[in-house]
Amino acid sequence: MPGPLHGLSVLEFAGIGPGPFCAMVLADLGAEVTRLDRPGAPPRDPRDVALRGRHATASLDLKRAEDVERALALCETADALIEGFRPGVMERLGLGPDSVHARNPRLVYGRMTGWGQHGPMAHMAGHDINYIGLSGALHAMGREGQPPAPPLNLVGDYGGGGLLLALGILAALLERGQSGQGQVVDAAMVDGAALLMAPIYGMLARGRWQPGRARNLLDGAAPFYxxxxxxxxxxxxxxxxxxxxxxxxxxxxxxxxxxxxxxxxxxxxxxxxxxxxxxxxxxxxxxxxxxxxxxxxxxxxILSMAEAPQDPHLRARGTFQEVEGVVQPTPAPRFSRSESLLRRG
The missing domain is CATH 3.30.1540.10 (formyl-coa transferase, domain 3)
Structure with a gap:
């Protein structure tokens, strides 16, 4: 069977990091994702795993009125939209929520930023390390007596960013089934990183977490973890x-x-x-x-990225697949009746 999101139409305004990851997750689950690229953008490189599964791509110069109109026309038949510009950029282009909802009030408008749509830092630049640093997450990671160790960009960009945006879009689509109306999903990586720390903040409140690094049950201090x-x-x-x-x-x-x-x-x-x-x-x-x-x-x-796809357990589960000559993780989670095209292929 097709993926569980088969029939869902998503527009992705080209960006980097968590926005494309969110689009990948939705495409993995069967959504038809159309990526709107800038003019002159190179063709998709199959080694760029986060860009897999796109239904189609279109080249739009959003500084041209006719291309903005083309984007609005695409929004008329879409279920959801993903954009990752700084606050106010889409409004200045004539593609903000008010403009889009005037054409399609049922559309779910997904916004991915680092600091959110409002607040004193909303218009500042940042990266994963900044968002997890401000949220309290980074301070807890690393060895005692050493600077905090960045956990790649998994916590802010992908866990707290792209995955929570995907969750927010799906929640808004579920609510739309009751109200008939779309809405805006404001997904900020700093909010998401803080949310992922909820159990640790709970341990801190109960006196079960000591401030600092490598002093606690789960941060490398305990001999059994x-x-x-x-x-x-x-x-x-x-x-x-x-x-x-x-x-x-x-x-x-x-x-x-x-x-x-x-x-x-x-x-x-x-x-x-x-x-x-x-x-x-x-x-x-x-x-x-x-x-x-x-x-x-x-x-x-502890396996390297080269070793992990060869692990017997992961091979038995098909956790990795080779697609277009590129070894990559297969979609997750799994469903009893629905499968993604990548996993089926």
Missing amino acids: DSYACACGGFLAVGPIEPAFFAQMLRILGLPEDAFADRMDPARWPVQKARLAGAFAARTRDEWAAAFAGTDACVTP
Whole structure:
């Protein structure tokens, strides 16, 4: 069957980062996404995975009145629109929500910005690192005594940005089924990054999170939630938080449980981490991966981007596919009756 969003028409005003990622997610799920590019834009490079799945492309010079009219005409039959310009740009072009809704009041108008449509910083430039920095997320990431470590641009651009814009568009479309009216979705990466931190803010409020880096259960301080180096120079992801899982890990490592009886005491964590580090350093990553395979010890190899598509579990699930000669993640999540064209192909 076609994807669950089959029949949904989306216009994407060309941009970079979270806007195209949002469009990719919608296209992955079956939406017909038309990308409106600037004149002279190069043809799609199949290696640019975030641009996959577009139904069509059109070249529009939005400084020309006739091309603005063409864009408005396309909006008349679209279900949703994605734009990622700074606040006020689309209004100045004659393509703001009021102009578009005058032609199609049912259209859902998705706006992707870093700082949002209003606020003192709304018109400032920024990137992922700035948005996650202001939201409190970046401060919590990294090793103690070192500067905060950027988690690529996954938290602001893609998790807090593109994915939440896709969610907002779909929510507005669902509401449209009741009201018959479209609306504007204001997706700001700084808002999204803050939202992703909701569980951590909850832990802070309950006194279960200490300010600073590498002082808490999930930030690399605990011996049972960190990465460890192996004899070969590779690394393992170690996360047996629960007592039974931790005990299973110790048995495979050949370490006595009584040496870790007080493992929830942060004062003991440095000594316990050193003990675990010494044990993991005695063998290679792949030797440990084989030893922990099929167990509940929550110890798995840390794979490179070149290695991950070859992992037996990911191969069995089809988590990666080769499309146009490019290895790339397949669409997620999965549906019992509907499949994306990429996954089916």
